[in-house]
Amino acid sequence: MKKFADIFRNGSFTKLFLANFTSQMGSTIGLTAFMFYLLDRFSSQPVYATVTELMYSLPMLAVFFMIGVFADRMDRQKIAVYCDYISAGLSLALIAAIFVGWMPLVFAVLFFRSAIQKFFFPAEHGMVQGILKKEDYTTAAGLNQLVMSLFMLFGNGLGVLAYWSIGIYGAILIDTISFIISALLIQKAEVSMEARLPNGPHKLKDLNIKMVLKDFKLGFSYVLSSKLLFTLIIGFFIFGIVNGGFSVMPIFILKYKLAPESYEQYSIVIGLVFGIGVLIGSFVASLLSQKVKLYHLISAGLLISGSSTALASLPNNIYLFLGILFISALALPLINVGIGGWLPSIIDPKMMGRVQGLISPLTMLSQSLTLAFIAYSFPVLLTIEMLYWIVGGCLVLVGIFYMIALPKLADGTNAGVEQTAAESGV
Template identity: 45%
Template sequence: MKTLFRNPTFCRLFFASVASQLGNVVGNMALAFYFVDRFSSQPALATTAELMYSLPTLAVFWLVGVAADRFDRQRIAAWSDWIRAGLTVLLLLFVLSDLFFLTFLTLFLRSAISKFFGPAEMGLLQSSIEPDQYVQASGLNQMVLGLFMLFGMSLGATAYQFIGIEGAILLDGISFIVSGLLIGWGKFDEKARVPNGAHRLRELRFPLIWQDFREGLRYIAGNRLLVIVISGFLFFGVVNGVFAVLPLFAMKYGLSPETYVVHSSLITVFLGIGVLAGSLLGPTLIRRFSRTRTLIAGLFLAGALIGGLGLAERVEVYFALMLIAGIAIAPINIALGSWIPELVPPQSMGRVNALIEPVLMLGQSMALGIIALAFPAWISVTWLHYGLAAITVGVSTFYLSTLPAMVRSREAVRAEA
């Protein structure tokens, strides 16, 4: 871990990511509280806002990977931040005017621009650290995620209570400016910025985009292990979609309707503590038991715990189960997050990563869409937990039946080579 922070390029990317996530979490959570508080009879508004964060991936995924592999990744990442900062000003105006259509449209556009950040930042990061540091970097990212889970909803609730929705959205915009400056003023090797050589924007025509998109598809299709790993991201999208609103809905419409703001914030605190603990434990488990075993066992345990959340009748029990679930979830994310860079070369990372994102967001959009349409008329909070538990156990069973044989086959081929 110390070696990573001795790398100034990694530090710059790391703190830029932290700055961007900080504002996103505070702004998004404050907006969710705003909708639930002011329009409590319309829970679909909060769900629709979350949907605007995931749907844009399905609109731009075919372009973002090509851009990250063809153009300057540093400029793409920096301008993604700065454009989102400008859109945040419009978001503030529309929210204060109760213009829901324009609010959701702006959220959609902001999210669409953000999709260009991920593949570009991942490409810069992959070329800035050594392959044996991928697990450490993934574990560190999970720790940051745990911190945001730990404090994110609490910060959102605090911001909403003390500086209002206006202050929370402004903080969101400032974070994008800081992140963009950290990346834009950084010095990155040319190989990291343009691994396939420099290209001009006017060269970006549809035949070239389609050609690069097909190459990404062909690369994934030609690597069966990569196909199996990526297929699981559909499940993680469903998990992200459900968990985006589950803590808030579980308290507001279930266990604690009178004090839902405090208790929903505490849920993310316990989940964040669990993720932090799991992030510290994850690399050790992967080294001792292998990535495959850690992934499958973590999924089985997480599925059982999520089912238990649906049975909980007391807030204290819900908190305890959420803590343990966080410990189980973190090693899963570390296993997958460190696997992708090992399977994909730097010159193809943008296109492959851009194809992973829509799979993830498809699952998230499906989950949020179902919740927006069916909750609370046809689906209760309890059945949200049961459904998610069933999906988790199903994915773990799928991985159990496919991954071990695939990994053994890959290791045998590498040993012969």
């Protein structure tokens, strides 16, 4: 807890952390409220709810090659501020589009707002790297994990509550206010020019297609040239598999095995149990990260979470299943905090945006492939138990691989990564 208190004495970090929190809060509340609005108004057309999810994820495919380049070549502070202000304006446009009632316009606004928001996080992560000491990176990763777990636990509930109490327009207005608050916080943060412009000043007109593609390729080459960095980023591919699996597996095991008659009610309980497990695990991971090597933390998280996921397929008693699922959720933050705390210390600040710009599409790719695999194979080829074995087995195998590979790769890596960046002409 002392580490948390110490890091918040850094006023610039506190402002960026709160900005990140409010920006995520706006997105979560508004999107959840909009989903319920669609289910209420178009109850006979559930496809609209699916399209809404696509409007949140598809924009990444349109902008993934640009977001990291912009974060490395343009002023990171201005990018984050403009993202929030533009998102606030598009939230107001969304209110107008819903009032008009023309759904293609509504989905177009959602698409553009989501695309703009994708530029926020690489820029914000790059600034955080520039204002913290290396020994504070794991604490910051732990705090980010806490925020994620809080939104996992309460985000949807806040969205539903906002929709029920102040309606769809009021919920999206909360979006707007949240984005504005986030922008104001970032504007007031004192960030050095070195952290804002690690590669020197550039103008928007400088970023032509040729330069963007060249920089994206350079970021890709940078990751491949560092064995440790490449190995750690494999972890985000695994996160995508876990996210894809866990987005449907708990509902499937309830409906087809544990509670066919009451699976909807128990799905709420699963969300609470999983969210509480991740929340407690975030505290534990933050404390352990100060006492043990990060590669031990990551390997332990993968092994515990993977074996628990596989074991969760066995019980016929729902309460025993929830207990095993809780253990799996408890271990997941060990992985996230370990990798999230390690990456900033080995990535050259000049390349941080481009590396972050590769992580999100990689995670989305593995998540989409996992969902496609499940849609194709279940229940025709695979049973629900087999799905748990596959996802759990993937985690265990990567845990064993990391246990063997990471300690060797960790030795002398920082110097190697910095030299790689210099040789690349970054």
